[in-house]
Amino acid sequence: MRRINYIDKKNIIDEIIREIQKYPSLDRVKLEEIKRKIAKKYGLGFVPRNYEIIRELRGKLRDKIKSISAKPVRSISGIVIVSVFTEPSPCPGRCIYCPGGVDNPTPSPKSYSGHEPAARRASQLNYDPYLQVTRRLDHLSRLGHPIDKVSLIVMGGTFIYLDKEYRDYFMKGVYEGILGKKFPGEGIEILQKRLEKSKIRLVELTFETRPDYCMEKHVDEMLYYGATRVEIGVQTLRDDILRFVRRGHDVETTRKAFRIARDAGLKIVAHMMPNLPPNPDVDRDYEDFLNLFEDPDFRPDMLKIYPTAVVKGTYLYRMWLRGEYKPYDEDKLIALLARVKKMLPPWVRIQRLQRDIPTYLVEAGYKSGNLRQLVLNYMKKRGWRCRCIRCREIGHKVMKEGIDTRGINPRLVRRKYKASDGIEIFLSFE
Incomplete structure (x- = not known):
């Protein structure tokens, strides 16, 4: 591999x-082909990034390259997602599978390894909220994404557990990042007015x-900062497993959390972790997912599935080394996730099917x-279809399946279901 300097x-x-x-009719495939050809010509061990090319361009060619280089899935809904991380801090939990925390040799935000792309970006910026937001928006804009509408996720563990002074500092930086300018001396409420x-x-x-x-006091704090959605670490709906993994709460607390969040008008994203110890069982995990959507005390709006991963440094890793924990294999996991997707109701969106933890850090649980x-391929072979919002969205179908929308006459569909002692109404055009 050739070493090159700036001029090269x-x-x-x-x-x-x-x-x-x-x-004149350049497309994404041709652009990548040109980049690879020239990189090979000069013996480079990498291919120049699109944003490096875009910043050297002007006029119509710049706009053209921006439009074909943007990954459309990042902004297909017209909204870009920006993830920001709080600094490594203590957590009220002592979960045996958690890979992060301040006690690690290399501290990382709680529940994250520190090697996830967004976590690495945050670490490089010393977890400065203003810089995390402005740098990410600038990067997305350079790649051709519209950045006029932002969905922002505060990550790094239990934000509301952190002391109020740090929370206010962090959210002030987030607001200023969206505004693109710092406002010394201005507080939370004034900056929120500016954001309008x-x-x-x-x-x-x-x-x-x-x-x-x-709980009520925690949700009140979230609403104070302007929350519209909350991601709740459900993990499992079985008290015996919650006790074993030292989660620190029971299923009844999860029921109450859903009701409080829903009564406050927050959308709910449930995190679920199949393959948890002590004795992982595929059928038991499937029943958990069934209960999550059949029991009206739960029924989240969105779902993130984080299959249990054995990561060095965790107590679960030591259990695995001693032979005290044996996860079911990846083939069984894929089959489980396919069954879950097949049974999902049409009013839920699957946001994730696995963690961002690099697979080279995963010792057991899954490696792909x-x-x-892999789950979609499994379903396709069996003629199964997923009814979740993401899989039915017209934008994804046009992009991935080339569906022609001309002549389609969508109709308004109204679905009503019980959730947390109330009624949810889901409207969609289909």
């Missing part, structure tokens, strides 16, 4: 630009939490980094 790189990018100018007229609109704000930190695709 500039010349290589200039050559790429000269080459792409020869193709901001060029970039904060249309969604999500906090991660635990069921026992989603493309579980979603």
Whole structure:
């Protein structure tokens, strides 16, 4: 692999630009082909990034490259997602599977390894909220994404557990990042007023939490900061497993958390963890997912599935080394996730099917980094279909299946279901 300096790189990018100018009908595939060809010509061990090319362009060609280089799935709904991390801090939980925390040799935000892409970006910026937001928005804009509407997720553990002074500092930085400018001396309420007229609109704000930190006083704090959604770490609906993994709360607390969040008008994202110790069982895990949607005390709006991963440094890792924990294999996990997707109601969205933890850090549990695709392939072979919102969205179908929307006459569909002692009404055009 050749080592290059700044001038070499500039010349290589200039050559790429000269080459792409020869193709009036340039598309994403051709752009990548040109980049790889020139990288190979100069013996590079990498392919220049699209944003490095875009920043050297002007006018219509710049707009063209931006439009074809953007990954459409990131902004297909017209909203870009920005994830920000709080600094590594203590947590009320002592979960045996958790890979993060301040006590690690290399401290990382709680429940994260520190090697996830968003966590690495945050660490490089010393977890500064203002820089995390502004740098991410600038990067997305350079790649051609519209950034006028932002869905922001505060990650890094149980935000509401942190002391109020830090929470206020962090959210002030988030608001200023959206505004694109710092406002010394201005507090939370004043900045929120500014956001109402901001060029970039904060249309969604999500906090991660635990069921026992989603009681009335905690939800009031979330609403104070402008929350529209809460991600609740359910993990399992079995008290014996919650006790074994030292979760620190019971299922009844989860029921209460759902009701309180829902009564406050928050959308709910449930985190579920199949393959938990002490004795992982596929059928038992499937029953958990069934109960999550059949029991009206739960029925989340969205779902993130985080299959249990054995990561070095955790108590679960030591159990695994001693032979005290044996997860079921990846084939069984894929079959389980396919069954779950098959039974989902049409009013829920699956946001994730696995963690962002790099697979080279996972000692056991699953090893593939493309579980979603493996699950979809499994379902396709059996003629199964998923009814979740993501799988039925017209934007995804046009992008992935090439569906022609001309002549389609969508109709308004109204679905009503019970949830947390109330009634939910889900409206969609189908």
